Amino acid sequence: MEQRILGRTGRTVSTVGLGTWQLGADWGAVSEDEALAVLDASAEAGVTFFDTADVYGDGRSEAIIGRFRAANPDLPLTVATKMGRRAEQLPENYVLQNFRDWTDRSRRNLGVDRLDLVQLHCPPTPVFHSDEVFDALDTLVDDGAIANYGVSVEEADQALAAIARPRTATVQIILNAFRLKPLDRVLPAAIEAGVGIIARVPLASGLLTARYSADTEFAADDHRTFNRHGEAFDVGETFAGVDYADGVRAARELAALAPDAATPAQAAIAWVAQQSGVSSVIPGARSVAQAQANAAAGSLGPLPEAYLQRVAELYDVNFRATVHDRW
Template identity: 50%
Template sequence: MQYRTLGKTGYDVSSISFGAWAIGGTWGEVSEADAMAALHKALDLGINFFDTADVYGDGRSERLIARLRRERPEAFYVATKAGRRLDPHTAGGYNAQNLRGFIERSLQNLETETIDLLQLHCPPPEVYERDEVFGVLDGFVGEGLLRAYGVSVETVDEALTAIKHPNVSTVQIIFNAFRLKPAEQFFAAAREANVGILARVPLASGLLTGKMTPQSSFAPDDHRNFNRHGEAFDRGETFSGVDFETGLQAVEELRPLVPEGMTLAEFALRWILMFPEVSCAIPGAKNAAQAEANARAADLPPLSEEAMRGVAAVYDRLIRPQVQDLW
């Protein structure tokens, strides 16, 4: 496992970390036994950063990570998110009272006194403009409820606005071979501001594993079934906003770029790590085998310039017209 510094937090985090959305919910059924096996395997392989949210399974994901802490002596970092419990989800809801309530609930779920990293969970765009919201978070750091805070965003513009606030330590943003805009328009600014980057949806909701076909089907409670057009939340969260059929075509054009002995999923994760501004990629895992497959990418050799150019060419021709201007 390789490690990188997570922006202003100073945490040295595994370059392949663990995204805990899948073990919480909206990815189909995942048993507690499988979820715990995935978490334990990740820790076994040197993964030391786990990203969750209070709405993943209504706290289930946080509680599973708390169980991992009870069962293992190793120290590791946990990031969670707050804000999406608001109903309605409005900018005005991001106030001291509501945020404190969300944080206290997460502290209880995680069985800890301080959250390593709290992220605003894809709030309405106007929240990023409000100094008072970030002042509230500064206050929570001062109280010892949080060690650091950051944001999880939908768009590059939101990321650029967020890092104008001096104590934003991290930005979580969708970045993968089907979403190149962050590298083109955000990474340099993040590097200058010493902001850590968490690459989420790194496998484009599974498209970049290369295991899907036109006949692939998903469980009723899997967002890949019910959110393809943004019915439940931002469409970009599902297959990175790429039309499913176009994504399958792009995957076939990526296959010849994959070095011998490497899977497409490993290639896709290693591609993300070719960007030094990325602190870590956070693929999800529903079981121990998936956690192990994800972790392998951290120790693969660098990709060739030819492969990097090939990915960009596929993006430019098939993907860019669909996603570049939306996120």
């Protein structure tokens, strides 16, 4: 698989990585053996970048990755985690002592002395404009607790504020065929600044697999059930914030234009990976087969022009009015 430089970290990572929210069992039950099998299959397929967070399964995802990494010390892995969602979402909670506590816990979970990359986990907007916050992150780097830091954002303006900070290594943002706003300003700014872009929710919570219908039901403990209207966190994280029925219809139209050698999901992942400025795209996987199929998307050639044009058309007709200015 193609490898790219992950922004200011200087590390080389796979174009297609692995998001591991689901390994915390926050998308329904996933056993530890199943989770380890997904990690193993991803690594065998050439994935060298895992993304996790301290709140995925209350640390379960981190701990499983830590066990996998300890059992495979020779694999050239980069593991990114996130912090900040263990406390009430108030700007005053984003202080050095909390950062130390949160990163110490993540280091224990992951079994490392120094974290490869720590991202602020979609904090309140004022955090992105606080010199004290970024000074505290600089202190963690200087102390050797973390090698690099970045941010995970909900909004394009938050990303732009972070990119302007001189030591921000990466920005993680939602980017998929139903969420095109980052193409306008965020990706160009990141390229100019040398900041890596980690693209999350590439399948719009599964919509872009084209496997769902208007009648599909999800488990009660799946965020696609309990957060469909933003009851638990930002609604943009579930189905990328688009209307579910509109997403089902648009995904089927786009799937019809996928290359013969690719599934609709692979084409959707490849579309993200092929955007200029993207360092790595991080689809999730709950099975070995999903992990292998997602990784294979990193080897697809350029997508047909008809597919690219239809992405833009479907977005303009179905989604631009409701999602573009919101995030």
